[in-house]
Amino acid sequence: MIRIASWNVNSIKAHIGNVLGWLRSAKPDVVLMQEIKTTEDGFPRLEVEDLGYNIAIAGQKTYNGVAILSKHPLTTERVALPGDETDSHARYIEGIIEVPSGGTSAHRVLRVASIYLPNGNPANSDKFPYKLAWMDRLHAHAAGLLRLEEVTVLGGDYNVAPTDADVYDPEGWRGDALCRPESRQRLRALLYLGYVDAIRALHAEPRLYTFWDYQAGCWQRDEGLRIDHLLLSPQATDLLIASGIDREPRGKDKPSDHTPVWCELDA
């Protein structure tokens, strides 16, 4: 059994206490982390390694930045999404994890990516076409990964609420880049390739959110959005046992505005 989580921590340095506390209690085997907001030299590597994690980082000063944490051996495959050499944002890192299987020296290969998809707001600015182009690049790369027929998890902050059921106030968010039809169409296109949303595969209940704005008491009113996702390849979907959203970190003092989403694979 392997537990894989994705969490936008909104600055690893500002929230390291909450992150370490959650790692200790939730004990995920793999963490796909977004918005670390630091270069590799500013990442609190020793504190995380002390909890038994290997670390792979694609860092950036001030903004963005993604990482992979793994209790099992981890190899970095790429630190950028292919398709645009001029894109300097640290929004993608992909790695290979060797998961021990059985009592022998055999292992199963797990491929994971930590994704921080562009927000895209305001939707009438050049940030929106950047988001859509980024999603097109992700589609092309994700299609290539499917041809490998591996156990693959593409997890992260997709900055897209798939349907109105994933938004507390669909009408109010209608024109937002997180909910625009162009964004949702591209997220659906990833699913049509063959990837499965680990939450929706197992949960039909309403008000499943992963993000609550800091403002206007959104957390206290449970006014959130589901924008963090774990997309599973068919080979990973075959192993899917459980999934969920861990709301506890969002209720702590000085929290990230996102909370972890997780799944368990029978691997």
Place this chain on the structure above:
DNA sequence: ATGCCATGCTCCGCATGA
């Protein structure tokens, strides 16, 4: 209609976020 709150840096006002 706007700000609300929070992050980091050209660090006390700004850009960015969702």
